[in-house]
Amino acid sequence: MNIALINVKITIQKNETVVDDIGNHKNNWTDYHTCFATISGEGGSKKSVAGLIVDDSDISFTVRYCKALADLDITKYRVLFEGYLYNIVSVDHMNYKKKCLKLKCEKVRR
Template sequence: MVIGDLRHRITLQKFITEVNENGFETEVWQDYKTVWASVSHLSGKEYYQAAAVQAEKTIRFLVRYAGDIDTSMRILFRNTQYSITSADNIKYENRFIEIKAVEVEKSG
């Protein structure tokens, strides 16, 4: 991995419950962390495996290690939302995390 490949800014978000001004609980996506990432589409075998589960718009993000990234989060990248399907600490070296995420379809 060449550090220069981490040239895209992505924002990780967490789904939280908060109390609004009327005292009601609402669930919202809250920005958690903005990081530099390498971004690429899946290709070859990975693409066909993802397509087998209808994940046609799957993207691979590579970020510096942050042990708290998990599948309950989502990513914002270029005004598009991506639901995290996996987060892999590559070779358990605590250097980089490979995140696979599928584009969230926009409603109405």
């Protein structure tokens, strides 16, 4: 892995359940880990669905391995990059050599 290519900052957010003053449960995204990554596989397409233009962008982030990211779960984490949110579709541990992780993501529809 070429370290010079790891040059963009991303933030990994975690979904947590928060209880307010009167006992209501609410999902809240909090910043979990900030690190640098390499971006690859930027692509996507725009298509028209029911009169709306839908952006299906997919992107992959490669980050260095650390203990904080070892137990990433695709249902509880997402990536924030340049103000855009990306859902994690899969986590590739790159042959379990504990050198890097590849996060395959897709843009969150809003």
